[in-house]
Amino acid sequence: MRTSRDGAVLTVTLDRPDQLNAQTPATWSALAEVGASLDDDVRVVVVRGEGRAFSAGLDRSVFDTSSTTAGGLGELVRLPVEEAQERIRAYQAGFRWLRSPAIVSIAAVQGHAIGAGAQLALACDLRVFAEDAQLRLPEVSLGLVPDLTGTSTLVELVGYSRALEMCMTGRAVGAAEARAIGLATLVVPGPELEDAVADLSAALLSPPVGASRATAALVRSAVRSDFPTQDAAERAAQVQRLHDLAGGR
Template sequence: MTETLLDKDGVRLTVEGDTATVTLAVPAKRNAQSPAMWRMLTEAGRVLPGTVRVVVLRAEGPSFSAGLDRQAFTPEGFDGEPSFLDLARGTDDEVDAVIGAYQAAFTWWRRSDVLTIAAVQGHAVGAGFQLALACDLRVCADDVQFAMRETSLGLVPDLAGTKPLVGLVGYARALEICATGRFVHAAEAERTGLANLVVPAAELDGAVADLAAALLAAPRDAVVETKALLAGAAARSHEEQQTAERAAQTRRLRDLAGLAD
């Protein structure tokens, strides 16, 4: 049985068994993002049941997300929200706190107790690109178009997307993608590691379901430990990584032997 836990401000969270689905649900605006949407994305991570092992991020309509709603740059901004022009007039600490709150919508996807998959079709631009990058894995339709347009607008990508982008494609390619704002299409995304898999658009949902099922096949604790090992590998030396592997394996062996604390 599918249970809806959240459906507000363009974000819908449903749970079925050990799989949750977060859907961007503003197709008429190509799922353009706003601070209200970011708050609901953060809330989705907060209310996610502990039984969930896999989270799928998807979007209604032909585009995953066209990025930040340009209304943010108007003097009026969004109803009930400070405009970005007002934000610029704040102190450094005030601006830092606001952006930090926005980033929370993009950071919980990497936590160790769940595996996250972005199902990406059509445009994934700016904040949309960074939201796809927030997930562990990306399955893309063959019409996907990634672009980091912030630099073209005189800004920088600030929604936690720069580190995973560099990790996936390397510094030089990440710099070129961000500085030019160009589109990265499906073939390049798959070749460079941005996409784990590219499929025809009609097969996107099925491919994501197949991947989710494969991820659920292994015992949860083993997957959690493995994700933590891989996520921390880049920051560790070889010796530190080997130490982490030994500690993780010790925990797994004791658990399998019924000797865990």
């Protein structure tokens, strides 16, 4: 995995194109380190995959339950239950930071986004799909469950019934359907993916940083807050913005 910085935009690139950007526990640790190292000047984070796929999910080596390779399923099976759950919690941290209050995250998705790849795309605030993109959560067919924050983000995006159907069948969702059900923010021809993400990033950077971050926080809280709680949050945020503007911030 590599990162690059262009002003307020940080790009995180999964860089194993020969393996379709298959992920390992080292990937998740590296993602968590990126999240922990963010500075306040970063406003947009773009997550992308090198080559023809966003990410085809877990690397095959992780699936070997007989192996004691660090981070593999075999090691998790051999750990005490609480320690295994704590290990997965650390993996989840590599995904959850993509909803950090100070940033807006964008997944640039081409080709396959399967399993852990799908959950990484879902972890972002926004998703730009190339026309060939397919998102799939096949964990149940392997006797497993999505455990990298994917269930909460999927339900938030498409609702309970559709999320249940997608997770229980493990079927592929193409770009056109993803746009129709709210998984994809935009769908563009493959050659236009990079430019579309750049244009969206520029649009997100256009408003003043204080108003942008306050608005993003309100929209995020609205997903789970009742009306009185959300109304109060809007009042508090607006008064704070007025004070900031009066003070020249």
